[in-house]
Amino acid sequence: MRIPCPICGMRDLREFTVRGAALPVPDGAVWNAAWDDYLHNRDNPAGESRELWYHGQGCGAWLVVTRDTVSHAVAGAVLAGGDAR
Template identity: 65%
Template sequence: MRLPCPICGERDVREFTYKGHAVALDRPAPNAGDAAWEDYVHLRENPAGETRELWYHGGGCGAWIVVRRNTVTHEVLGAELASEVAE
């Protein structure tokens, strides 16, 4: 499996570390309430199909990237810098 790092180009998956669903970028406000925080910390979808995930390019440029991937076909659809997504 290869991931398209926006900085380095297409690279082997060995260079990356998986973090989890990109929901981690949508941090609720501190006073958003228990339900929102429980959802953010503990609850995850388990999609069959397209999903967005956070990967860390630790064996490369050091960027956090958001990868769009299909969990059914294993197709990698694209990636962007997490710093740009979070803005």
């Protein structure tokens, strides 16, 4: 599988580490149901998914990669930022 790093171009999967689903972080610092859901509950969809990937063997950027979890086809990648983490 090849991942299109916005900084380095097309790179091999082995240069990256996947963190998991790219979900918006809940507002506030007080523990509540939204934080519990964010930390402990995940969907496991078949099909298109947005995930956080770290380009540790390259530029060191965090990316949001859109890929199909069935075929592993990568639709694209953008630099992570804001509520993508």
